[in-house]
Every structure is written in C-alpha cells, then in structure tokens.
Amino acid sequence: MSVNNNVLGLIFASLHDSTVIELTKHRTMGSIMFGGRYRLIDFPLSNMVNSGITQVGVITKSNYGSLLDHLGTGREWDLARKQGGLHLLPPFSQSGEGVYRGRLEALNNVWSYVEHSKCEYVVLTDCDYVANINFEKVIKQHIDTEADITVVYGRYKYSEESGSCVDVLEMDETGRVSAVLIDPLLSGECNISLDMFVMKKDFLRKLVKDAASKNQYSLVRDCLQPKVKEIKLMGYQFDGYFSRIDSVKHYYEANLALLKPENRNQLFKSGSPVYTKIGDNGPVKYGLEAKASNSLIADGCIIEGTVENSILFRGVKVGKGSVVRNCILMQGTNIGANCSLTAVITDKNVTTEDGRVLTGSDSYPVYISKNAKL
Amino acid sequence: MNAKKKVIAMLLAGGQGSRLYALTQNVAKPAVPYGGKYRIIDFALSNCTNSGIDTVGVLTQYQPLVLNEYIGNGQPWDLDRMNGGVHVLSPFETKEGADWFQGTANAIYQNMRFIERYDPEYVIVLGGDHIYKMDYSKLVEYHEKNNADGTIAVIDVPMEEASRFGIMTCDAENRVVRFTEKPKQPESTLASMGIYCFTWQKLKKYLIENENANTGSKDFGKDIIPAMLANQERLFAYTFDGYWKDVGTLDSLWEANMDLLSPSVPLDLYDPKWKVYARHNNMPPQYIGESAQIENSMITEGSSINGKVDFSVIFSGVTIEEGAIVNYSILMPGTVVKSGAVVEYAIVGENCVVESGAKIGISPENIENRDDWGIAVVGHNVTVSGTAVIKPKEIISENV
Numbered sequence: 001m002s003v004n005n006n007v008l009g010l011i012f013a014s015l016h017d018s019t020v021i022e023l024t025k026h027r028t029m030g031s032i033m034f035g036g037r038y039r040l041i042d043f044p045l046s047n048m049v050n051s052g053i054t055q056v057g058v059i060t061k062s063n064y065g066s067l068l069d070h071l072g073t074g075r076e077w078d079l080a081r082k083q084g085g086l087h088l089l090p091p092f093s094q095s096g097e098g099v100y101r102g103r104l105e106a107l108n109n110v111w112s113y114v115e116h117s118k119c120e121y122v123v124l125t126d127c128d129y130v131a132n133i134n135f136e137k138v139i140k141q142h143i144d145t146e147a148d149i150t151v152v153y154g155r156y157k158y159s160e161e162s163g164s165c166v167d168v169l170e171m172d173e174t175g176r177v178s179a180v181l182i183d184p185l186l187s188g189e190c191n192i193s194l195d196m197f198v199m200k201k202d203f204l205r206k207l208v209k210d211a212a213s214k215n216q217y218s219l220v221r222d223c224l225q226p227k228v229k230e231i232k233l234m235g236y237q238f239d240g241y242f243s244r245i246d247s248v249k250h251y252y253e254a255n256l257a258l259l260k261p262e263n264r265n266q267l268f269k270s271g272s273p274v275y276t277k278i279g280d281n282g283p284v285k286y287g288l289e290a291k292a293s294n295s296l297i298a299d300g301c302i303i304e305g306t307v308e309n310s311i312l313f314r315g316v317k318v319g320k321g322s323v324v325r326n327c328i329l330m331q332g333t334n335i336g337a338n339c340s341l342t343a344v345i346t347d348k349n350v351t352t353e354d355g356r357v358l359t360g361s362d363s364y365p366v367y368i369s370k371n372a373k374l
Numbered sequence: 375m376n377a378k379k380k381v382i383a384m385l386l387a388g389g390q391g392s393r394l395y396a397l398t399q400n401v402a403k404p405a406v407p408y409g410g411k412y413r414i415i416d417f418a419l420s421n422c423t424n425s426g427i428d429t430v431g432v433l434t435q436y437q438p439l440v441l442n443e444y445i446g447n448g449q450p451w452d453l454d455r456m457n458g459g460v461h462v463l464s465p466f467e468t469k470e471g472a473d474w475f476q477g478t479a480n481a482i483y484q485n486m487r488f489i490e491r492y493d494p495e496y497v498i499v500l501g502g503d504h505i506y507k508m509d510y511s512k513l514v515e516y517h518e519k520n521n522a523d524g525t526i527a528v529i530d531v532p533m534e535e536a537s538r539f540g541i542m543t544c545d546a547e548n549r550v551v552r553f554t555e556k557p558k559q560p561e562s563t564l565a566s567m568g569i570y571c572f573t574w575q576k577l578k579k580y581l582i583e584n585e586n587a588n589t590g591s592k593d594f595g596k597d598i599i600p601a602m603l604a605n606q607e608r609l610f611a612y613t614f615d616g617y618w619k620d621v622g623t624l625d626s627l628w629e630a631n632m633d634l635l636s637p638s639v640p641l642d643l644y645d646p647k648w649k650v651y652a653r654h655n656n657m658p659p660q661y662i663g664e665s666a667q668i669e670n671s672m673i674t675e676g677s678s679i680n681g682k683v684d685f686s687v688i689f690s691g692v693t694i695e696e697g698a699i700v701n702y703s704i705l706m707p708g709t710v711v712k713s714g715a716v717v718e719y720a721i722v723g724e725n726c727v728v729e730s731g732a733k734i735g736i737s738p739e740n741i742e743n744r745d746d747w748g749i750a751v752v753g754h755n756v757t758v759s760g761t762a763v764i765k766p767k768e769i770i771s772e773n774v
Contacts, residue, residue: 035658036658036659037658037659037675075449259661264658264661267658268658273656273657274656274658278654280649280652281644282409282411282643282650282672283410283411283643283672283673283674283675283687284660284672284673285635285644285671285672286668286669286670286671286673287670288670289669290668290669290670291668292662292666293662293663293664293665294662294664295661295662296658296660296661297662297673298659298660298675299411299659299674299675300644307662311659
C-alpha cells in the first residue's frame with residue numbers, strides 16, 4: 001500500500017487544554033514545550049511524517065498564536081508541499097454556534113478540507129500523549145481486521161486520580177473493544193485509549209454528519225461508547241514508551257522520565273526522528289565552575305552553575321554558584337548567580353535575580369509563569 | 375533575465391585545503407566542521423544573510439559532494455529565494471572545451487554569465503575558509519562613499535606576523551598605494567583578508583584583460599589587484615576590527631575552536647541579532663549523565679556524555695562513555711570515545727570510534743622535548759583500536 005496519498009492525518013491541537021490550565025494560559029495543548037526542544041505537537045506530527053503521511057490538517061481552537069508560529073509552513077516536518085502538506089485549520093463555525101465542543105463537531109466545521117483530500121483513510125490524533133508510534137502498522141492492522149475504527153491503546157496504571165478524560169477500553173479475545181469507560185471508578189493496570197484513531201474517510205463522514213444532525217459533538221461519548229456493539233471498534237496495542245500529559249504534575253513527571261535512557265531511547269529512535277522548529281542556537285557552553293549531571297540540555301544554554309536531574313530548554317542561562325535540581329526550565333529562562341531552585345517549572349523567559357531560592361516538591365512542583373521576573 | 379541586484383556575493387569554496395590533510399581527504403575545506411555545530415562555510419553564508427545579501431554564487435571544485443549536499447537549496451541560511459538565493463557553481467564544459475578553475479580570478483571569470491544575469495552594481499568576493507562575523511553592507515557603504523573601484527577588507531596584524539599576509543600600504547585617506555604579497559620587510563601591518571568589494575563593470579574589464587594576458591596565476595592578489603593599482607584605479611582599504619581567523623592549518627583549526635572557550639575572544643555565537651546559521655539534523659537535546667564531569671567546554675545536541683570533558687568542543691551526536699577522558703580536544707559529529715580511552719590535544723574527525731584503552735595525543739606538559747609536541751589528528755570514519763597510541767603531530771586517516 002502506498003500510504004502517501006491514501007491517508008490524511010488530522011491532529012487536534014487544542015483538545016484537553018483545560019487539564020493543564022497553567023501551561024495553556026498563553027498557548028494551546030499542541031504548543032506546550034516538552035523534552036528540552038520540542039512542543040507536544042512535534043510528536044504526533046513527526047509520527048505521521050515518519051509513517052509516510054504527507055497531508056496533515058491541524059485543528060486548533062484558541063490561543064493558537066504560538067502554534068502557528070511554531071508550525072509555520074511545515075517545512076521542518078517536510079510538509080511544505082504542493083501535494084498535500086500541512087494545513088492549519090483554525091476554528092470555523094458553520095453552525096454559527098461558536099467554536100466546537102468535541103472532535104466530531106470540529107470535523108464537521110472543517111469537513112470540506114477533509115472531503116477534498118485525496119485519501120481513503122484518516123488518522124486522528126490529539127496532542128496529550130507523547131510517543132513514537134508508527135501509524136503504518138496501525139493502518140495495516142485496521143485493513144487486515146476489517147475494522148470500522150481502530151483505536152490505539154496502551155497499558156497504563158490507572159487510578160481515579162489519573163486526571164480527567166481517560167477512556168478505559170475493555171476488549172474481547174479478538175481485540176475488539178467491548179466497552180468504553182470514561183473516567184471509571186476503578187484502579188489498577190488497564191488499557192487506556194491513546195486518543196489515536198484510524199478509519200475510512202467514508203466512515204468518518206457518516207459519523208460526523210450523523211452527529212451534526214443530532215446536535216452531538218463527541219466521538220467517544222456520543223458515538224463509540226453507546227454504539228460499541230454496532231461499530232466494529234478494534235484495539236491496536238502500542239507497547240512502546242508513552243506518557244500522558246493531563247496535569248502539571250504529570251507534565252513534570254513526563255519530562256523528567258526522559259532522563260531514563262530506556263524511555264529516551266524509545267522516544268528518540270534512530271530512523272524515526274522527532275522533528276521540530278529549528279532555533280539556530282549555538283552549542284551548550286559550560287563554564288569553568290559548571291557541574292552537570294543526569295540532565296537533558298538543549299542547545300543555546302550557557303551553564304556556569306550546577307544542574308542536576310533537570311531538563312533545560314533552548315537558551316537557558318544558569319549563573320555562577322546557582323544550583324538547579326529536579327527542574328524544568330523552559331526556553332529563555334535566565335537564572336542569576338547564587339540561586340537555588342528545586343522542583344521548579346519555569347515557563348518561557350522567566351528571569352530570577354541573584355540569590356533567589358525556590359523550592360517545590362516532586363509531588364507538587366512550583367510553577368512560575370511566562371515572562372515572570374523574580 | 376532576473377531582477378537586478380545591487381550586490382551579489384561570490385564565495386570561493388573550491389580550495390582543497392591540503393594543509394588540513396586527513397580532514398579534507400574527501401571534503402572541501404569549507405565543509406570542514408567547526409565550533410560544535412557549524413561548518414566553516416556557515417560563517418560566510420550567514421554573514422551574507424545577516425548583511426542583507428540574498429544572492430550568492432558558491433564556486434566549488436575540489437571534492438564538492440559533501441559541500442553541495444550541505445548547501446542544498448540554501449534554506450538553512452534563508453537563501454532559498456524566488457529571485458537570487460544560493461547557487462553552487464561548478465566548473466563546466468563549453469564549446470571551446472572544459473576547464474577547471476585555474477585561479478581565484480579565473481573562477482570568477484568563468485562564471486561571469488552568472489553574475490551578469492543579476493546585473494549587479496557591486497560584486498563581493500569572499501573566501502570560504504575563515505571564521506569571522508562581518509557586516510558586508512558596511513563594506514559596500516564604505517566602497518560607495520569613496521566612489522571606489524575596489525575595496526579590500528584588511529585587518530591589523532602584529533608586525534612579526536605581517537610577512538605571512540598580503541600587506542596594503544595606504545595613504546591618509548585609506549587609499550591603497552601599494553600591495554605586497556608576503557613581504558619580507560612589511561611596510562605596514564594592514565593584511566588583506568581576501569574579502570573584496572568591486573564595482574562590477576570595473577572588475578569585469580580587469581577579469582577579461584587578465585584572462586587574455588594569460589599570466590598563469592589568474593589570481594586576485596597576484597594579478598587583479600596589482601593591475602588595478604598600476605592603472606591608478608581607486609582601491610581602498612576597509613579596516614575590520616573583529617575576530618577573524620584563518621583555519622587553513624590543523625593548528626589554526628584547533629586554536630580557532632579553542633578560542634570559542636575563551637571568554638576574552640570576541641566571537642559570540644549566542645547573539646540573537648547575528649545568528650550563525652547551519653544545517654541541522656534533528657537530534658534530541660544532549661544528555662549529561664550522572665558520572666559526567668564537564669568543565670569549560672562546548673557540547674552540541676544529540677551527544678551523550680558520561681566521561682570527563684575539559685576545554686573541548688564536542689559536536690553533535692558524540693558519545694563519551696564513563697571513564698573516558700577528553701581534554702583540549704575537538705570531537706567531530708558522531709564520534710564515540712569508549713570507556714578508558716584518553717583523548718588530549720587532538721582533533722578527531724566525524725564518525726570515529728576510539729576504543730577502550732586507546733590514547734590520542736598528549737599534553738605539552740607531559741612531553742620532554744617541547745618541539746615534539748603538536749596536535750594529534752584522526753581523520754573521518756576511523757576506528758582507533760584499544761592498543762593504539764597516536765602521538766602528538768601524528769595524522770591518522772585509516773584504522774589503526
């Protein structure tokens with residue numbers, strides 16, 4: 001099968017914004033910074049490109065300025081193309097009822113884009129999971145099992161505190177989903193949906209138009225959950241590394257999890273690189289008294305102090321005598337001299353004066369908002 | 375016909391760089407890695423972009439494969455333009471036959487048709503083997519203000535080094551009165567940087583005359599400049615006072631990398647207003663491991679460091695294992711230094727493997743006769759076995 005012209009990728013960049021409200025104050029889910037030099041949308045977008053999908057629509061909702069800036073023409077993902085390529089789909093309400101409430105309503109609003117695409121299959125994904133997954137395999141299983149819809153799932157230690165909007169899937173022995181549970185009252189290891197779906201465009205059209213006629217909007221709540229007996233919904237098990245971003249705490253943990261080589265090696269695989277906007281920063285410069293250990297440090301940083309167990313995004317400065325431990329310092333953070341930061345997340349362009357002390361805990365990291373001056 | 379351009383740049387990138395030995399065995403000198411994430415040519419190309427010059431001809435000749443691939447469509451330097459942009463110009467065959475570029479002037483002469491397509495007022499001629507940040511628009515401004523026919527960028531060098539350069543003698547207005555190639559007794563300390571701005575119609579006349587005179591050298595320094603001076607053309611010297619480093623030898627390449635680690639060297643790679651652009655290869659941020667000890671070094675994305683790194687420049691995708699020691703060295707992209715290996719005062723090329731126990735180079739403090747000391751060099755794609763000892767000044771280009 002030639003994937004190229006046959007599959008359309010659709011990324012929902014703005015679902016789940018409310019789960020990480022601190023981080024989405026100035027941006028949308030897809031443009032949240034992750035892993036030192038990426039934004040969350042880089043992962044689904046790179047997955048699509050690495051799976052041979054060359055036409056991708058990005059559906060946004062609000063606060064998408066930073067997302068547009070990040071994606072540009074799509075060149076860094078090799079998606080600045082005449083045939084297919086990247087299309088940004090900001091909210092466009094046909095019904096005159098304002099912006100959409102769920103996937104199906106969003107799709108109805110941009111349906112003409114989907115309809116005009118020369119594709120037989122569509123891959124839908126959100127931006128709340130970080131994973132390196134090959135969709136070609138999902139599409140192949142989808143075709144082989146003659147499913148109506150294939151949903152990607154992973155094994156996950158679920159508990160009621162896992163955050164919101166978790167879809168737990170129950171499956172029979174053939175891999176067909178027999179029940180969809182939304183935020184159920186249970187705990188233990190179970191199969192959760194990774195919010196990635198494959199189906200035929202024709203099938204999706206029926207779902208979208210049917211929902212619109214009934215004033216329904218949610219793919220999972222209005223369609224998959226009630227119709228699980230009618231629709232042949234198959235599960236595809238993804239057994240690679242993934243992390244779920246559904247709270248600031250989980251965001252913090254997911255970043256620090258990259259310090260473990262087994263996680264990092266699964267997310268950054270040779271052969272399926274993660275693409276992102278190029279920053280043209282210089283290499284990292286370590287000063288005479290610098291100390292760094294167990295940290296992921298992006299280019300353009302200048303380290304004069306001590307950095308341990310931390311993720312430093314591009315262009316972060318750590319002054320002389322400062323100690324940064326268990327921290328996530330986003331792009332342009334400037335830590336003065338003799339500061340001490342433990343379990344802190346600084347958003348973009350935070351600056352601290354000399355001698356500041358900030359201490360959070362691993363279960364409740366301190367979050368400092370964008371452009372703050374301390 | 376293309377739209378007229380006021381200024382276009384011609385970048386001479388054909389040099390073999392034979393004094394870089396193993397590092398230029400299969401690549402042209404301008405494509406040699408420098409400064410952690412750059413190649414030498416990035417500086418001249420980025421200067422063009424930052425100076426507002428959007429049309430650049432890159433003249434290649436020696437081993438152009440890597441260089442051509444690297445330049446590509448010019449996108450990393452913003453030189454993928456509808457009109458203009460970067461063009462790689464290789465020697466070509468005509469009805470009269472095929473010819474290699476015979477000298478710097480001949481290389482430009484053979485590409486006059488490229489230049490004429492843009493009908494420029496001024497042509498800037500650049501070398502591809504220097505590390506510097508320079509605003510060429512100021513050079514053009516100076517050229518215009520003087521109503522000059524040619525302007526030569528010069529840098530003040532120490533008197534004792536002056537005899538290594540082409541030296542300009544100027545009058546009070548900075549008009550060049552004499553030019554001497556590598557003088558034994560220099561009259562001045564203003565050295566030519568090999569960066570010229572010419573009024574195109576003037577240069578064109580001299581290129582044609584030089585070609586017809588068939589001097590054999592067909593060189594800017596040897597032929598064009600002296601001929602223009604002999605005819606009393608208006609040549610001016612433009613003094614540059616920033617960082618400028620020739621990286622034509624292994625020692626100078628090593629020094630120029632080490633300069634980046636010195637706080638007193640005025641070459642800022644972190645200036646957001648004058649970025650140095652380079653082609654990137656999508657690598658995750660560098661990982662600094664628990665056992666890493668890093669001091670005064672530069673390290674680039676995709677690297678994984680667990681060993682000890684002092685005063686070194688580490689390129690992208692380099693692995694330094696726990697127990698490995700790297701001092702005062704330059705490790706080019708993709709190289710692996712295994713546990714127990716020691717690399718000191720060395721340049722190691724791209725994609726090399728330094729096995730456990732290998733020793734490359736030595737500190738000048740640990741050598742008896744100071745004259746025996748020098749940089750140890752390993753070429754690209756070389757495996758250095760665990761029993762190998764690479765001595766100072768030694769240059770290795772095959773597995774040992």
